[in-house]
Amino acid sequence: MNRTASSLGKDLVGIEGLSADQIVSILDTAEPFKEISERRIKKVPVLRGKTIVNLFLEPSTRTRISFEFAEKRLSADTVNITATGSSVVKGETLVDTARNLEAMRIDMVVIRHGSSGAARFLAERIPSNVVNAGDGSHEHPTQALLDLLTIRDHFGKIEGLKVCIIGDILHSRVARSNIFGLLKLGAEVAVCGPMTLLPTGIDALGVHVFRRVEEAIEWANVVNVLRLQLERMKAGFVPSLREYNRIYGVSTARLKKAGPDFLVLHPGPMNRGVEIDSDVADGPHSVILRQVTNGVAVRMAVLYLLAGGMPEQAEAAKQGDVG
């Protein structure tokens, strides 16, 4: 298969392994695909005849559905496997799952897994294209791509922007993928959260660390607010939800320090009144629903490119309307 220099290769397991050119070409490819979702009949034959397995071995609703929409809008045949009701609960190992998928001659696997490195593990063992839909605390590349697209839509660029990720950085795959992607595209990146939820060595990745959310908001053009995973509280990472909201919550009062052109992102699902107040989530700075819309376009772009599509032919590809 002929591929241009900016093609993705076989798999998308993380942003860390992508070049800036590859990231930009995914974002550029997503642009024309956005329009497909606006049509009355939201379907093009780009992946007709391709079989895709959505292997979601950890609970997920929005990411799985977003991938499913992307696949269906590109006319792929899809099968969903979830943790409950799959042979995995019966003790099947990931390598056996991989071998079985391979034996069924599927074309692509979209995998969500609770262990860091699981997507790469699968990618190294099967010839099908593998897309990481979140592996443990490692990466969630399509989430970062849709965040990048949403930021670029608004500012027309990424380079030179200041982006702060606020919340549980330690356990967040979204944070890591965002950090890698934003830095590659020339943004300044910071993190802010309780020190118990910042990984040791995070500053060595090239990010600033803010201890106070007020300072982070004053500094940033964009804040990406992460969900406080409630189980973290039980594990003693933060004393209480109430305190978390009081000290780290993104509230309207705190946004008064923000500049006039300021974006609030959140990968969802939100804990309203914990990490983000409702009037911020629903307010003028919020692009949270735009992220969801962009998510489908970005995932269509990734699947299209992994299937051998060319970024420069994306516009043409979407013309083959069927229905």
Place this chain on the structure above:
Amino acid sequence: MSARTILFQGGRIVDPSQGLDGVLDLLVVSGKVAKVGKGLEAPENARVVSCEARLVLPGLVDVHVHLREPGAEHKETIASGARAAVAGGFTSICAMPNTDPVIDSPATVGFVAAAGREAGLARVYPVGAISVGQRGEQLTEIGELVEAGAVAITDDGSPVMDSGLMRMALEYSRAFDIPVADHPEDMGLSRGGVMNEGLVSARLGLQGKPNASEDVHIARDLLVAELTGGHIHLQHVSTRLGVDLIRRAKARGVRVTAEATPHHLLLTETSVEGYRTDAKMNPPLRTEADRAAVEEGFLDGTLDTLATDHAPHHYDEKEQAFDDAPFGIVGLETALGLLLTHFVEAGKLDLLALVERMSLNPARAFGLKAGTLADGAPGDVTVVDPELEWTVDPTAFHSKSRNTPFKGQVLRGRAVLTVVAGRVVHEL
């Protein structure tokens, strides 16, 4: 003359117990060392082994191996582990008690000892548990374990978290003159960790274990050993502060011995890149600064004992996502080659010092009749070809397991003949 009579002729005999390093002959008669000297005559019916250009060492001793029997014989059995040991030049090995069931009763201690004798390869010394079921609650019947053949006690695999229990173990064990070995790890600080905590874990999104989880526990063990006068043996030390704490404790007279493993001497956390489960071990591979400190401690004798922490796992258990794979690597068949190549040939350590750390010191630490070629000592001998180049090929291991991060490494120096009580148990 018995078949257990051998004359090792013209080899370079390296025996730190006698300060010996020279080309000499060694005579083993009826399974015991009879004489070391020049121009020794072979008794009638003795086997004569020409050892020209070979090293003749007191059999190597590994005080930290996991044999998995009873309970996980698919990974290793006492016999397969003993076979791997002699192939690697080890004539005495100490079997950790974290089996299923745990080795916490005279019966289970006896089982390990008997299975070791039956295998008839390396000498297999059982190590009993400190606490019943290794649950960290109640002391085992330590005296009875020792009577049944246990040479030490440890809850290895897990640390003893209760400092009071550790105090009791160290005090009680003094009557039996055995070491209390401990896996130093504060479980609260290492909560959920699967590798070293630092830049690499931050990037890979893997939960880390900080150095402090080990340092805190080493400090605790040293202080309790000092309080009780018991002999603490610290297993697989991996941190720079840990080495320093032990160095300072030794200087003030605390009864402590300590291990360095080949992997902590040679590898760092970067080996985990790519989620390589063969580099997943506990304690984890740490930073270059830690590795260098472990090396320094090994060279200056602070870490007086080389131990492999041989931890066999079946291939499909390691063939998993990193979080799900078990900790540990096999070590019996690679340790000698790794140390000869990276320490002796590299000019960091002389042979006498290496043999001290791989034979004499571990034997002394665990009170084993081994580690010396003095007259009357057991005829346990390892003959090494120091020039033999070989490639680490896990498929050729005698161990039932293949999990090693050293696969494909070209090493120089290998045991070509291993003799236990005058019997040849391995010959290349």
